[in-house]
Amino acid sequence: MKIGILCYPTYGGSGIVATELGMLLADKGHEVHFMSSSMPARLDMTKPNIYFHKVNVETYPLFKYQPYDIALSSTIYHVVKIYKLDVIHAHYAIPYAYAAYMAKQMLKDDGIETPLVTTLHGTDITLVGQHPSYKKAVEFSINKSDFVTSVSESLKKDTFINFDIKTEIQVIPNFIDNSIFSHINVCCRKQFAEDHEKIMIHVSNLRPVKRIQDVLETFKRVEKEIPSKLIIIGEGPEMELINEFISDNPDLIPKIRLMGKVNDLFPILSYADVFLLPSQQESFGLAALEAMAAGVPVISSNAGGIPEVNIHGQTGYIAEVGDINQIVHFTKKLFIDDELLLKMKTNAKENAMKFDIANIIPLYEELYTRAIHKE
Numbered sequence: 001m002k003i004g005i006l007c008y009p010t011y012g013g014s015g016i017v018a019t020e021l022g023m024l025l026a027d028k029g030h031e032v033h034f035m036s037s038s039m040p041a042r043l044d045m046t047k048p049n050i051y052f053h054k055v056n057v058e059t060y061p062l063f064k065y066q067p068y069d070i071a072l073s074s075t076i077y078h079v080v081k082i083y084k085l086d087v088i089h090a091h092y093a094i095p096y097a098y099a100a101y102m103a104k105q106m107l108k109d110d111g112i113e114t115p116l117v118t119t120l121h122g123t124d125i126t127l128v129g130q131h132p133s134y135k136k137a138v139e140f141s142i143n144k145s146d147f148v149t150s151v152s153e154s155l156k157k158d159t160f161i162n163f164d165i166k167t168e169i170q171v172i173p174n175f176i177d178n179s180i181f182s183h184i185n186v187c188c189r190k191q192f193a194e195d196h197e198k199i200m201i202h203v204s205n206l207r208p209v210k211r212i213q214d215v216l217e218t219f220k221r222v223e224k225e226i227p228s229k230l231i232i233i234g235e236g237p238e239m240e241l242i243n244e245f246i247s248d249n250p251d252l253i254p255k256i257r258l259m260g261k262v263n264d265l266f267p268i269l270s271y272a273d274v275f276l277l278p279s280q281q282e283s284f285g286l287a288a289l290e291a292m293a294a295g296v297p298v299i300s301s302n303a304g305g306i307p308e309v310n311i312h313g314q315t316g317y318i319a320e321v322g323d324i325n326q327i328v329h330f331t332k333k334l335f336i337d338d339e340l341l342l343k344m345k346t347n348a349k350e351n352a353m354k355f356d357i358a359n360i361i362p363l364y365e366e367l368y369t370r371a372i373h374k375e
Helices: 013-027 068-083 093-109 135-143 153-162 212-225 239-248 250-255 266-271 286-293 324-335 338-355 357-372
Strands: 002-006 031-036 050-054 087-091 116-120 147-150 169-171 198-203 228-233 256-260 274-277 298-301 316-319
Touching: 002 013, 002 068, 002 093, 013 031, 013 050, 013 087, 013 116, 013 286, 013 357, 031 068, 050 068, 068 093, 087 093, 087 357, 093 116, 093 135, 116 135, 116 153, 116 357, 147 153, 147 357, 153 169, 198 212, 198 266, 198 286, 212 228, 212 239, 212 250, 212 274, 212 324, 228 250, 228 266, 239 250, 239 256, 250 256, 266 286, 274 286, 274 324, 286 298, 286 338, 298 324, 316 324, 324 338, 338 357
Parallel strands: 002 031, 002 087, 031 050, 087 116, 116 147, 147 169, 198 228, 198 274, 228 256, 274 298, 298 316
Antiparallel strands: none
């Protein structure tokens, strides 16, 4: 198959999933064409069967805001026509499904029918889609897609609650390549902590919705009783809050490691004893799944689709959003019981296997086939 993938090029969950999906499809012999404003962060152009098409937006003084959606539609139109793509896969309703629908109408004028698959990842439904300026466009884009998927049952439910949806939505969860975690070297753990210390880790884009203040407060309380270290990976607007916390707690300076963006995340995850994810909102919890694949129990909030990934009492624990007392309690519970911690590490890794690429990629291939043959 010849597949066009539309996605954000950043380190966010949707961009990572879209990029990994495209590369895995290319590995299986499919021809994959990425279209975005810049090169997706994890895209490996050395792989065969992969193409990248940059969406160029000309700058005109007449426009206060440059018309990206129009340029995106035109790029989709030309790529589909030139390379004879079989299917378009838009990751996010806005702007990608919306622009893809417009490209489909232009292609129809040339006698070309190209099916559109749209995957809903989260904020296009729970945040952007709720704004009056975009809500109707999001709803229109979903209803005009030939097939629609969401990354969790929770997100599917939210979509039907918040929009007047006329089409079916198939849940295809996010995935992970567990083989990446099968040969992790943990001998360098001493770079982060002594043998008697426990390690907490948090990975995110450090937006307010991630509730980084809960991570910091949990660490502060736990560390008073149990020698611990905290690793924070990521960049974002809440870094100022982190710096203020460190400034106000100088005794914790040597115990907190800020690592910014990290390309090779997996070895660092494997050093951790607990992964903290107290998010206000989370459509799936890809970061939690990555931690579990590395054998790290997750202590999370009950937001969105996280409970579909992190099983309370088996792979970690789940608390109400903002309930720091519970998060602290669960963290200490694991830290003082090595046998329980080891059991949960094993459970976490086993549960991550359910989301392995071997189980998920065929679902997308089947969906593309149905779309192409109009089944």
